[in-house]
Amino acid sequence: MSPRARLTVACVASFIAGAVLIGGISGYVMEREFRNTPARVAYENAVHAQTAVHQLFLLRAGDTPRVISELDMLLNAHTMQLASYEEAVPPDLRDSLVYRALADVRRYRDKYPLHIDNPVVRAEYQKALDLGLKAATQ
Numbered sequence: 001m002s003p004r005a006r007l008t009v010a011c012v013a014s015f016i017a018g019a020v021l022i023g024g025i026s027g028y029v030m031e032r033e034f035r036n037t038p039a040r041v042a043y044e045n046a047v048h049a050q051t052a053v054h055q056l057f058l059l060r061a062g063d064t065p066r067v068i069s070e071l072d073m074l075l076n077a078h079t080m081q082l083a084s085y086e087e088a089v090p091p092d093l094r095d096s097l098v099y100r101a102l103a104d105v106r107r108y109r110d111k112y113p114l115h116i117d118n119p120v121v122r123a124e125y126q127k128a129l130d131l132g133l134k135a136a137t138q
Helices: 003-060 064-082 096-111 119-137
Strands: none
Touching: 003 064, 064 096, 064 119, 096 119
């Protein structure tokens, strides 16, 4: 075999070995991610259950104002997280549920306004509420 043919065979073999190695690493990473998904979902459900139990104890003890305050804070946190929804999620993956949820938040905030002193935070919160206006078009 000529030196040029050996070099070609070595290059092809290296390419195949690299593709197999990258494919194996990618498969391992993806398998690990998929394996961790049920654990992550279980953790999130446990946190939600713990929050619900805490709030139910407060309600049954008659501490309704504290529950309302905690739920308002939780609502605000979720709403702020959704402000960047359209920047983070490609159009083909967007879900109308997000827009409908923000429309519900918008209706709630119309009735029970939130006072935010920081103009940057206020603008970001308003950006999320404005996404609720798209609920009818989604």
